[in-house]
Amino acid sequence: MVRALFDLRSVAVIGASGNPHKLGYTIVQNLVQYHFRGAIYPISLHAQTILGIKTYTRVSEVPRDIDLAVIAVPGEAVPPVLRECVRKAIPLVIVISAGFKESGESGASREQELREIIAGSSTRLLGPNCLGLIDAASSLNASFAASFPAYEPISFISQSGALGTSFLDWIGTNHIGLHYFVSLGNKADLDENYFLERLRDDRLIACYLEDIKDGRRFLQLGQQYNCRRPAIVLKAGRSEVAAEAIRSHTGALAGGYPLTKAALQQYGYIVVETIGDLFHTLKAFAWLPLPTFNRVAIVSNAGGAAVVASDTLIEKGLELADLSPATQDVLRQLLPRTASIHNPVDVIGDALSERYLQAMETVLQEEDVSSLLVILTPQVMTEIEKTAAYIGAMKKHGKPIVAAFIGGTLVEKGLKLLAEKKVPAYHFPETAIDVLAAMTWYAGYRQRTAYNLPTPPLKSPYYEQHHAAIDELYQQARALNLSSLPQTSVDEIARRYHIAIPESYVCRQVDQAVLCVRSSIGYPCVLKIVAPTLLHRSDIGAVITSINNEIELREAYYRLEALMREHQIVDGAICVQKYVAGGIPLIVGATRDDNFGTILLFGSGGIYAELLGDVVRRVAPLERGAMLDMILETHIAPILKGVRGQQPIDLQRIIDILTAIQYLMQDYDFIQSIDINPLLASPQNICAVDIKIALHPQCETPL
Amino acid sequence: MVRALFDLRSVAVIGASGNPHKLGYTIVQNLVQYHFRGAIYPISLHAQTILGIKTYTRVSEVPRDIDLAVIAVPGEAVPPVLRECVRKAIPLVIVISAGFKESGESGASREQELREIIAGSSTRLLGPNCLGLIDAASSLNASFAASFPAYEPISFISQSGALGTSFLDWIGTNHIGLHYFVSLGNKADLDENYFLERLRDDRLIACYLEDIKDGRRFLQLGQQYNCRRPAIVLKAGRSEVAAEAIRSHTGALAGGYPLTKAALQQYGYIVVETIGDLFHTLKAFAWLPLPTFNRVAIVSNAGGAAVVASDTLIEKGLELADLSPATQDVLRQLLPRTASIHNPVDVIGDALSERYLQAMETVLQEEDVSSLLVILTPQVMTEIEKTAAYIGAMKKHGKPIVAAFIGGTLVEKGLKLLAEKKVPAYHFPETAIDVLAAMTWYAGYRQRTAYNLPTPPLKSPYYEQHHAAIDELYQQARALNLSSLPQTSVDEIARRYHIAIPESYVCRQVDQAVLCVRSSIGYPCVLKIVAPTLLHRSDIGAVITSINNEIELREAYYRLEALMREHQIVDGAICVQKYVAGGIPLIVGATRDDNFGTILLFGSGGIYAELLGDVVRRVAPLERGAMLDMILETHIAPILKGVRGQQPIDLQRIIDILTAIQYLMQDYDFIQSIDINPLLASPQNICAVDIKIALHPQCETPL
Structure with a gap:
């Protein structure tokens, strides 16, 4: 399987076309244009040759082994074609075609058909409804994306093909290379986990995901690899309300996107929430070393911008580094009298590039500085490009450096130059700070001890002694077809697992309640209805607190009895409980x-x-x-x-x-x-x- | 005064220079280069002419009236020069020079000197330590900023000069014009309120402020003008902890930036928190009509990007518009089968510009749509520029439209074209959503009723009857030099103003406490130390709650007595109070x-x-x-x-x-x-x- 993905020597394009307006043409063209080193077999019913390459009418006709087939025929025609691929034992098939799960019920059943066709075979399937796959290391563009990145050990796994085209355009413009671009499509077979595992040796991974197919496996892969290389995840659909998540308080609080985010972060994934953050963060991780801690220095020729940046920085959990007296002394000698020698360092408006250089050199040598943000505004004497060049030179210090050149046309060249020097640079400081915060978070994750290693869940020390009794309680509840355990069972389980609960008694009649309180619980006390079918007691007022005397107790008891009748709670009982004050x-x-x-x-x-x-x-x-x-x-x-x-x-x-x-x-x-x-x-x-x-x-x- | 600011016919530049590397040259050059229509009088001790203009050695030598003097001499030399300006009765003086409050104590006293020089005169002062002033309506560039905007009734008031240079560069690049650019500098005399009032007829105002000099006046101006035209404020220094704000709980919670933000928003200012937000929001307000409500439609050729945008949109308090069945029918006919005809509308990856056009036309006619976000990813067949042109044409519908063209080089031309059509367009949807949210917030402010009009604070209906007694309580506290009122006085005031408090008694000895509880308050009760000097009682454990019987009460009493001795609370007493249960x-x-x-x-x-x-x-x-x-x-x-x-x-x-x-x-x-x-x-x-x-x-x- 791994061989198929990483050593592709021959590609068939099924649905290849001689018409330049068709995807079947674009895919063959992309293979040719970006110099795929292996054999290309266009499969077409109409054309004899495409781009000068001999075609075949079906894969079975191809006289050699095929490592990869790309299918670009209409959705309805995919199943028979896929069947042929399976017969030919093609290890990997990419189904570009749409018309599956994303387009209603008939599409979904067609997608199920695809799954059945490959079941038990050696063929794996990427897609359907995807953009394809790019492997820059093998010069393979098996997609209809009209661009091809230089090679770098960075991969992008995307559940949206369209976002992939934006991404490829963006990294090209920013001189960032790529190893794999994978468009997952509908994930009928291969999913993010398959690629995350196989691309584990890349230096950096980014994922755009709309759902995580096997969360436990995803976390496990995070556990294994995220300490070695950063993996950035944008998980879409966070405003969705998971319907099943409202079954209990904990359920409502635990489910949905907040849970996904917490789980991913727990296992070291860098979670971003916007497309801009995904792209910007990827750039920063691609270009910068990790910060060793969270202390940032700012060097700016604009005091105001530095103040606003400091505000943002602190809000994002970063800190302004302290400059030692020695560092301040050096700055005092280097900078004009009206400059600020504290952090943020203000080299003031008339700073030429040399002054920036001196300030940067000085603060980067300060121990307390783990990263640097340089801010530039285009004032009359500002040397924008020379300053950019100097910022690039500061990478020698091995600390992450980001820049914000605030302005329009004037700063454009400076920003370009910084990109060439691989310094993440932006129009506004807040973007630079966001990426520093993400890097600092990840550096912290790597430094943390591995206390949260999942250990295989063994039975607890209490299990042996108590499981017979507890299983019995469960059986009783099952027999009554209950959805949750009755109060008495819960209390017993709590006692067996040493969870302290307030003294309480289930009472069959009011005098029994009075007696319990008089002899043991004392006033004030609490009276409540306990019933397996009653989930949110307070919804109907089934808890009465601060009962101070017998009159109130009796009154409360009758009120709850009436409530049970009113709400037809047949499985309920009334429970008197010690009032736990304060806390x-x-x-x-x-x-x-x-x-x-x-x-x-x-x-x-x-x-x-x-x-x-x-x-x-x-x-x-x-x-x-x-x-x-x-x-x-x-x-x-x-x-x-x-x-x-x-x-x-x-x-x-x-x-x-x-x-x-x-x-x-x-x-x-x-x-x-x-x-x-x-x-x-x-x-x-x-x-x-x-x-x-x-x-x-x-x-x-x-x- | 208004005449001076808005009808400047003659400008003197004091400290004018023939050396192109000096500010005194740049300022004269800016006046000449940008075609100031009035007279220019360079004041210089060295040059005979500057840029061909005859110089004078001092303002008193100038034979005519001077409406504006710009001072660019070293800080130490400013006071005598300013004195001459006052003598010449120049109505407005801009002090560009630094070396004042921003540079320590001697500077601060020099700034005080400036204030004293103009006191009682007709001269007003802008600065010191500022970039100057641009009035595009009068072709006046009385600053050292190296750019000049076209005229539009939009003004920017900035407490940072440097940010001003960024701003001017940015609006130039974005084809946005300006009326006034004011660099406030140290605000020794003229401040934001002065300009906010005088620029009230502009269509849009933006402010960058590090402090608000007269908050009440600032709010009043908001009250008067913010319903007519939007005013955007970036207030820096929000991470500062106001030292005096920790005097009380309310103080700690009420002060600092959260208060400023709440107050500004209450009076209709659009509060932004980053430089990017300031610039982007300004662009949106400059180019777009206000939305009538908060329902947004999205048209996208990328499903994934639309999902992420929807997430962000909902987090920002906006809502996805509902498309009526009729609208959906139209879309169903216009769009391919696999497109999404619900909002977000997915025109899918192969959409040409015509399909975008049809989708936009349709959703913009939908009543429930108050604004539109168009998302584009650069796919193989995407017609980027034609789509941009169509988006521009959609402005005819009178609804705000923003766009996100996600990518790099490929989308650049589309973004440029959108800027020319005055459609705010960004690389990422989140930026577009932020500006829509700001506009929607402001539109809502305008629609809200004016219930929070400040009415002059009159004495309350209780005043007449109670003020003698309450003044007396105050006098007693003053006599004891207390910083807050004793418990007994507070209780009396509460009763007089009908604030319900728990039954309580100050006790001089333990038996008195026991008696109070037995005869009136009942158990459980609360015992606490009351002392004017004891602000946070619980800090030292001076409140004992849930006392259930006499033994506990006596024990608690002795404990509090010991506590008073231990902490040397000489002004304290012990108070027994009814326990208020629940709530x-x-x-x-x-x-x-x-x-x-x-x-x-x-x-x-x-x-x-x-x-x-x-x-x-x-x-x-x-x-x-x-x-x-x-x-x-x-x-x-x-x-x-x-x-x-x-x-x-x-x-x-x-x-x-x-x-x-x-x-x-x-x-x-x-x-x-x-x-x-x-x-x-x-x-x-x-x-x-x-x-x-x-x-x-x-x-x-x-x-």
Whole structure:
């Protein structure tokens, strides 16, 4: 298989044409024009020769082996042609033709047909509905893209062919080379993972993806290769609301694009969100060394622009480097009196290129400077091109340098010169800062320890002792056809996995509730309906808090009874619970994502959980160190650590809860999700006030 | 004064030079080269003539009136020269020279000297340390900027001269004209407000500002003119932490850049945050009609790019327009079968310009479409220039149209052509979307009712009855030299202004506390230290909540007594307070900002207030409708309105509290800030659990 992709010696173009307005012509032309080194076999029913090359009417007629077939016949005609390719044992077929999944139901079934045709054969398929493939190392342009990059070990995998044409035009203009350009099309067979793995030795990978076909594998590939070479991902469709993601709080918070982004970043993918970011970031990674940390120096001939750039820089999580007294002394001697010798360094408006050079040389020697942003405005005496040349020369320092030449026609030549020197340069500083931020993020990823290595999920230490009892609880719920575990079962599971819950009792009648409170729980207390079918209790007012005395308790009990009748909750019971006073409401949860596997979630809970969105998601399994990082990433973290004389919360005890949840997810496949909201955390006490465990709909038998 | 600025018939250049490398030469040259219509008087000690123009050695020698003097002598030499200008009664003087406030203490005192020289005279001063001024309507380039724009009624007021040179280069390249370019420099005399007022009849204003000199006036000018013409503001220095803003919670939340942004937007300024946004937004406003609402159509030959653009569009608060069945029918007939006839409309990769034209014509006739984004990728058959020409022709529909031609060299000509047709066009869709979002925001501002008109702050209805008592409380605090009012005074003021507070008593000894709780407050209760000098009580643990019985109460009392000894709180007392159970913690506050006046603040309170930053700020005075809008803008608003079967909070009662606070701020100048945090809001009860009133440091006598 690998041979087929990386050692292509012969290409057949099926649907080749002598008409220059047809794709079947363009593809043959692209093979010829860009000097494909192997044999070209145009397959055509009409033409005798195309561009002077002898044609065949079908691949079976070709007397030699074919390594690659490119199909450009109408969609309806693809299946029989593909069948012939399989018979000929062509290892790789690219289906350029449209008219498949993207064009409705009949197209989708035709696409299924393609899959069936290649099933069990040695033929792999790229597309359908794609632009094709370019392998610059083999001078192979098996696409209808009208350009061809120089070779560089950089690849672009795109689920949009059109974006590919923009990309090829853009990298050509920016003197960036390429190894592979792959247009994935509908991904009927080969997908991003196939290419990510095979292109692992490239220096840089960029992907445009509309869906990730096998999320777990994608993460695994990230795990394996992203520490060696950057992979930039633009994932489209982030405003889509995943319909199945609203099954539970954690589900709503864990799913969709935020989850994808968190998962990809966890495994070292550089996630960008616009086309401009994709292109700009790729350029920066292609041209620059990685920064060693996040401290940036700015050298500018415009104080105002430097101030605005500093604002942006800080917002993006970067920091202004500190210049040492020694560095400042040097700058003081080199620069005029009115210049700023602090960072941002203002060489002021009348700076000639020499002054820029001196300032850059000085700050780049400063230890605290890990990267440099040079800003230029075209003032009367500004030497735009000479300054650009000097900036290029500064690459010798081995630190990343980006530039912003702000203006129009005047700065154009400077920008061109910088591109030739491989300095990422832009019209505006914010673009330069965005790419520095992306590089700094990635450099940080590489430096972080590999605590989040996925270890094979073994059964937890609790499993042996408790699984019989817990499986029994599950069987009971299954027998009742419930979608989530009843409160009593949840409580029992929590106790077995050492998750602290408030003292509570299910009561069959009001006097029993009164007795429970009088003898054990005490006032104030909480009364609530527990029912497997009742997901969001507060939706119908089924939780009554701060009951202060027996009169209120009885009243509350009758109100809940009435509520159950009103909402026809036949499987419900009333539960009296100790009121847990104070504490910071947190949300802790886990859910099983179809694509990425088990997701852990932690954040601000209570009523704030969904609205303020202060949650952090991670793909399990996580070690305790990674769980701590997860907790520290939330906005609520400083409060947990104790602000203003408050005693801190013991974060290790929160990590215990996260660990228990992770154990439960790995021990019992029947659990679809676990939600603890709120987990009330105070210095004295950590208590899971409300836990929900939803069952996996497809899980027929417990493991 | 206005005459001087807008009818300049004679200009003197002081420090004029015959040396082409000196600013004093460039300025004379700029006047000559760009055909200034009036008299030019170079003032020089050395040259007899400059560029063929007779020189004078001093302004007093010039035999006629001088309307404008431009000073370009070294900083030290400016004061005597300015004195001569004043004697000659020159109405406007531009001081180009540097060496003032920007260069340390001696410079600052020299700048003060300039102010003193013009004080009481008819001379006004622009600068020092500026680039000068361009008035394209009068062909006046009184600056050292090496370019001159064509005339258009658009002005740019910049506190950075350097950015001005970038701007002039950029608008030249983009065929945008200008009326005034003003480089404000150090603003020793004339500032942004002076020019904003006088340039009020321009069609569009852009400002780059590092500080706003008179915020109240700036807002007033916004109030007067921003409904007629857009004013774009880039305010630099937003990462600065205002040192004085940490005096209270509200202070910390209300001050700095977030306040400036909120205030400016409240008064209709279009706030941008990067240089690129400033330039791009200006172009869009210069070239496009305003959208009538926020519904955008996308026409693209690349599905992927359209999806990413849709993502960005939705994130920026815009919406995808719905295409009616009729419109879809038309598109179905016009476009190939595999095209998308929904929005985003995908004309697919092989679209020639005619297909783009048909799609654009169709969607622009759709009522639900208020603006159009056209995306183009350079595919084999794409007619880039013809498509650009057709896009330009679409302006006839009177709806704003922006374009993104994604690529490199191939799309360059298309982008140029679009600029000529005055269609804002970019390499990437996100830029186009940013400008559409800014225009849509501004169009919305114009449509909103003028509920937030500032009315002159009169005394409130409560003033007459209560001011004697409240003034008395203030006098007592003053006598003790306190920085904020003691708890007992705060409670009394709250009662007088109908702000509900929890029942509480200051106790002198533990038995008194026990008695209060037993006879009136009940358990659970709260015990806290009240002391004027203790600002953040929880910093030292001076609040003990959830005291459930007498033993706990006594224990808590002794603990607080010990705490007072430990922290040497001599002015403190212990206060027992009813425990307010449940309720959503909110923050409501007001503070007096030096620049913008009274600021009202509302948001999520409690421990979340500062961390989650869910607060909305407004410049007072506000009417109740504007207060409601303010409340609805927070993330917490949906919870207040009642989610999931919860009863809603009566927002009118929150507005009552905001109104009471606004009254207090306008009734008593001695109040610097009021903080209510938390205000606990439940359907049954709205209660200000903790109120702080800080005193104005400079307020010697109460009003």
